[in-house]
Amino acid sequence: MKFLITAFEPFGNDSKNPTMDVIKGLELPDVDTLVLPVTFNFFQDFTEAIEDKKYDYILHLGQGGGRNKITFEKVALNYMDARIADNNGDKPVNQPIVADGPDGLFTTLPIREIVIALQQKGYPASISYTAGTYVCNYIMYSSLHYFRDKSTKVGFVHIPYSPEQIVDKELPSMSIDLVKEIIKETIKILSLGSFQSEQVSLGETH
Amino acid sequence: MKFLITAFEPFGNDSKNPTMDVIKGLELPDVDTLVLPVTFNFFQDFTEAIEDKKYDYILHLGQGGGRNKITFEKVALNYMDARIADNNGDKPVNQPIVADGPDGLFTTLPIREIVIALQQKGYPASISYTAGTYVCNYIMYSSLHYFRDKSTKVGFVHIPYSPEQIVDKELPSMSIDLVKEIIKETIKILSLGSFQSEQVSLGETH
Amino acid sequence: MKFLITAFEPFGNDSKNPTMDVIKGLELPDVDTLVLPVTFNFFQDFTEAIEDKKYDYILHLGQGGGRNKITFEKVALNYMDARIADNNGDKPVNQPIVADGPDGLFTTLPIREIVIALQQKGYPASISYTAGTYVCNYIMYSSLHYFRDKSTKVGFVHIPYSPEQIVDKELPSMSIDLVKEIIKETIKILSLGSFQSEQVSLGETH
Amino acid sequence: MKFLITAFEPFGNDSKNPTMDVIKGLELPDVDTLVLPVTFNFFQDFTEAIEDKKYDYILHLGQGGGRNKITFEKVALNYMDARIADNNGDKPVNQPIVADGPDGLFTTLPIREIVIALQQKGYPASISYTAGTYVCNYIMYSSLHYFRDKSTKVGFVHIPYSPEQIVDKELPSMSIDLVKEIIKETIKILSLGSFQSEQVSLGETH
Numbered sequence: 001m002k003f004l005i006t007a008f009e010p011f012g013n014d015s016k017n018p019t020m021d022v023i024k025g026l027e028l029p030d031v032d033t034l035v036l037p038v039t040f041n042f043f044q045d046f047t048e049a050i051e052d053k054k055y056d057y058i059l060h061l062g063q064g065g066g067r068n069k070i071t072f073e074k075v076a077l078n079y080m081d082a083r084i085a086d087n088n089g090d091k092p093v094n095q096p097i098v099a100d101g102p103d104g105l106f107t108t109l110p111i112r113e114i115v116i117a118l119q120q121k122g123y124p125a126s127i128s129y130t131a132g133t134y135v136c137n138y139i140m141y142s143s144l145h146y147f148r149d150k151s152t153k154v155g156f157v158h159i160p161y162s163p164e165q166i167v168d169k170e171l172p173s174m175s176i177d178l179v180k181e182i183i184k185e186t187i188k189i190l191s192l193g194s195f196q197s198e199q200v201s202l203g204e205t206h
Numbered sequence: 207m208k209f210l211i212t213a214f215e216p217f218g219n220d221s222k223n224p225t226m227d228v229i230k231g232l233e234l235p236d237v238d239t240l241v242l243p244v245t246f247n248f249f250q251d252f253t254e255a256i257e258d259k260k261y262d263y264i265l266h267l268g269q270g271g272g273r274n275k276i277t278f279e280k281v282a283l284n285y286m287d288a289r290i291a292d293n294n295g296d297k298p299v300n301q302p303i304v305a306d307g308p309d310g311l312f313t314t315l316p317i318r319e320i321v322i323a324l325q326q327k328g329y330p331a332s333i334s335y336t337a338g339t340y341v342c343n344y345i346m347y348s349s350l351h352y353f354r355d356k357s358t359k360v361g362f363v364h365i366p367y368s369p370e371q372i373v374d375k376e377l378p379s380m381s382i383d384l385v386k387e388i389i390k391e392t393i394k395i396l397s398l399g400s401f402q403s404e405q406v407s408l409g410e411t412h
Numbered sequence: 413m414k415f416l417i418t419a420f421e422p423f424g425n426d427s428k429n430p431t432m433d434v435i436k437g438l439e440l441p442d443v444d445t446l447v448l449p450v451t452f453n454f455f456q457d458f459t460e461a462i463e464d465k466k467y468d469y470i471l472h473l474g475q476g477g478g479r480n481k482i483t484f485e486k487v488a489l490n491y492m493d494a495r496i497a498d499n500n501g502d503k504p505v506n507q508p509i510v511a512d513g514p515d516g517l518f519t520t521l522p523i524r525e526i527v528i529a530l531q532q533k534g535y536p537a538s539i540s541y542t543a544g545t546y547v548c549n550y551i552m553y554s555s556l557h558y559f560r561d562k563s564t565k566v567g568f569v570h571i572p573y574s575p576e577q578i579v580d581k582e583l584p585s586m587s588i589d590l591v592k593e594i595i596k597e598t599i600k601i602l603s604l605g606s607f608q609s610e611q612v613s614l615g616e617t618h
Numbered sequence: 619m620k621f622l623i624t625a626f627e628p629f630g631n632d633s634k635n636p637t638m639d640v641i642k643g644l645e646l647p648d649v650d651t652l653v654l655p656v657t658f659n660f661f662q663d664f665t666e667a668i669e670d671k672k673y674d675y676i677l678h679l680g681q682g683g684g685r686n687k688i689t690f691e692k693v694a695l696n697y698m699d700a701r702i703a704d705n706n707g708d709k710p711v712n713q714p715i716v717a718d719g720p721d722g723l724f725t726t727l728p729i730r731e732i733v734i735a736l737q738q739k740g741y742p743a744s745i746s747y748t749a750g751t752y753v754c755n756y757i758m759y760s761s762l763h764y765f766r767d768k769s770t771k772v773g774f775v776h777i778p779y780s781p782e783q784i785v786d787k788e789l790p791s792m793s794i795d796l797v798k799e800i801i802k803e804t805i806k807i808l809s810l811g812s813f814q815s816e817q818v819s820l821g822e823t824h
Contacts, residue, residue, distance in 0.1 A: 068784060068788065068789060068790050068791065069784070074283070074285070075281075075283055075309060075310055077280070077281055077310065077312075077335065079280070079312075080409075081407050081408060081409030081410075082407055082409060083407045083409050083410075091407070093406070093407050093409075094318060094407075102308050102309065102310070103281060103308065103309075103310045103311055103312045104281055104283065104308070104309045104310020104311070105309055105310075106283075106285075106309045112300060119785050119786075122781075122782035122785060123781070123782075123785070124781045124782070124784050124785050124791060125785075129283065129336040129338065129339065130335040130336040130410065132335065132409065132410035133335065133409030133410050134409060134410070163740075163741070163742045163792070163796060164740035164741075164742070166686060166687070166742050167737050167740060167741070167742050167743075168737075170686060171686060171790075172686050172789075172790030172791070173686065173742060173790070173792070174781070174791070174793075175792075175793040175795065175796050177793065177795065178781060178793050200299070201287050201288055201289045201297070201299045201300075202287060203286075203287030203288060203289050203299075203338065203339030203340060204287075204289075204336065204338040204339050204340070274578060274582060274583060274584050274585065275578070325579050325580075328575075328576035328579060329575070329576075329579070330575045330576070330578050330579050330585060331579075369534075369535070369536045369586070369590060370534035370535075370536070372480060372481070372536050373531050373534060373535070373536050373537075374531075376480065377480060377584075378480050378583075378584030378585070379480065379536060379584070379586070380575070380585070380587075381586075381587040381589065381590050383587065383589065384575060384587050486695070486697070487693075487695055487721060487722055489692070489693055489722065489724075489747065491692070491724075492821075493819050493820060493821030493822075494819055494821060495819045495821050495822075503819070505817045505818070505819045505821075506730060506817065506819075514720050514721065514722070515693060515720065515721075515722045515723055515724045516693055516695065516720070516721045516722020516723070517721055517722070518695075518697075518721045524712060541695065541748040541750065541751065542747040542748040542822065544747065544821065544822035545747065545821030545822050546821060546822070612711070613699050613700055613701045613709070613711050613712075614699060615698075615699030615700060615701050615711075615750065615751030615752060616699075616701075616748065616750035616751050616752070
């Protein structure tokens with residue numbers, strides 16, 4: 001089985017992006033890694049770069065400032081609404097990503113099974129039902145849309161700030177070592193392909 | 207213009223649902239109100255009850271425990287994942303609402319314009335990008351799906367706990383009077399139909 | 413019984429201070445109100461202004477940005493550590509308020525009894541064990557120290573942001589009307605002087 | 619220089635206490651470790667156990683569920699108010715720890731200097747102005763009171779939940795490895811004795 005794990009460059013006020021540290025040393029025989037720019041217009045370049053690779057799984061990692069767990073996104077929206085400019089200076093507001101694309105697309109990764117397996121090992125992981133409206137959601141929607149009729153499974157994982165990023169913030173963090181351990185475990189779970197099918201709820205009650 | 211505002215009965219551990227207090231006295235010449243059961247199987251009854259009414263706008267109100275603002279939902283998901291049983295004792299886990307329905311459906315209410323107008327008047331309102339996976343999301347998705355080719359516009363609004371609900375909780379609240387004032391203002395904004403079209407971002411950065 | 417309720421002027425980035433709105437119209441036959449400057453050097457002026465008044469109770473109100481309830485402070489510290497300059501431009505760091513004063517002084521208000529009575533009426537009130545290290549703590553410590561051998565009882569009450577202050581923040585708020593109602597109820601509880609003495613814990617577990 | 623680092627047993631609903639994992643392997647030539655019971659009556663046993671040891675520094679570690687950083691406590695209060703029973707079944711409510719003791723006692727550890735040094739190395743550390751009203755505050759107050767005229771310096775450090783403790787909670791956590799690294803660094807800072815004296819504010823603005 002072939003995996004691609006992507007990270008993002010730093011953006012906004014942050015001089016580092018913990019996803020870049022997470023993928024360092026993650027290269028395994030079947031795992032490629034790639035750092036993506038934080039811009040709203042690179043998706044075509046991305047698909048051209050990987051078109052011959054025939055990945056079984058693509059895991060996009062993104063910084064989820066404020067999150068306390070590794071969160072696997074359920075859905076991407078056909079929507080861009082940028083509060084801050086991307087690294088090209090673009091700031092799309094209230095726009096679709098794909099003209100006439102469906103409003104939402106569910107991840108094709110078995111995220112329930114992954115999260116249940118991780119939690120049973122004591123790892124702080126959960127499902128998130130919003131990937132925001134910025135570049136994280138843009139790449140997740142674009143990938144899901146591009147690979148919708150292909151065999152490649154696509155998922156997006158938000159990771160907490162690293163400890164050094166919250167020295168002056170009242171927000172949670174997670175050690176890079178622990179994030180790396182959980183991502184490796186996720187790859188292992190997917191490689192084994194033997195998922196739990198327990199009917200545990202991982203939902204949000206509102 | 208004709209409006210329907212719905213509230214929900216109490217559910218889970220809560221003996222009250224603030225939405226029921228909010229709709230009390232909200233009946234205006236063009237505004238009907240209705241209290242819905244917190245169950246995953248009442249939608250057909252609901253549509254039968256209102257099918258002759260030809261509403262221009264349906265606003266579903268739901269309790270959003272933990273929210274600090276009046277939040278207008280952007281999207282409903284074709285997904286049920288109940289952490290607690292509904293008031294019938296049903297607890298659907300990891301299931302679609304509508305077989306073969308689209309993954310997500312955007313609200314047909316002009317929520318950006320409403321939120322910008324409310325914020326300009328000093329009201330704490332915002333857009334939310336997840337309505338959860340419980341009965342709130344179920345009614346929102348069901349209504350959007352049912353009215354998808356009709357002229358009725360559908361929206362869902364989560365309101366914070368009332369002050370008396372948080373006496374023993376570390377969570378935000380909002381006075382019923384203030385919620386009522388904001389809902390009335392929302393109806394007024396929709397009645398006037400003259401929306402701001404400013405390109406202000408109301409998005410979430412992740 | 414004679415009461416003094418004090419408010420504070422706006423400070424920092426806030427153009428309003430909700431305590432000023434709370435005390436408006438709160439003047440009752442036995443209740444005086446006073447707006448204090450947000451500075452670290454006005455305490456002598458304050459005591460000169462009120463020295464003939466013989467108040468039974470002084471309640472200092474302060475803005476507690478981020479709090480979700482009306483919180484009655486248990487203790488003031490002999491310590492100033494200002495993150496931002498006060499309204500005079502002073503910014504004392506790591507200094508005592510009263511040379512050789514005790515490290516901490518407990519409020520002389522029966523705050524447990526007040527909070528239990530308020531909670532029984534459904535009001536969101538609680539005890540706080542830190543008044544910070546800024547002007548709120550300064551006035552609380554100064555008053556408790558000045559009146560330590562006198563009959564005047566002194567307390568400090570932090571109130572949440574007002575709803576209009578959190579339009580662009582992810583923090584709780586409370587309507588001015590509700591704060592005013594709770595402060596009036598507090599005055600009534602103290603006037604009646606018949607306190608609950610239930611052994612309910614209002615503590616913080618760490 | 620001789621150090622004592624204490625941990626606590628698990629309490630309440632928690633089957634583990636991360637402080638016990640933190641002190642494992644922390645024994646260095648000049649560092650003793652000790653696990654304390656979570657009870658309100660063990661302090662005399664504690665002092666008898668250590669009376670010949672002549673420690674220069676005692677650092678009590680406690681679990682601070684909900685905290686996102688390593689927090690060094692500024693003050694202990696002469697107050698017990700237990701929301702849950704201790705591990706003996708005792709539940710003191712609204713009582714002093716030491717009859718006629720002062721209301722508050724400041725830590726005798728140079729916590730500002732420690733926190734500034736840790737932050738400069740990128741560690742998430744801060745000062746806390748409340749140690750609660752449970753056993754953590756009890757041991758901190760008891761130690762500060764007992765050693766008030768002696769040369770031993772006393773401090774209390776609250777540490778976040780460990781990652782496995784928050785699998786089902788919406789709260790921050792910190793890896794045991796990182797906590798251990800920060801405690802070791804703290805011991806090193808105290809051993810070197812060369813503290814920063816920068817006038818940076820570490821206060822809380824209210």
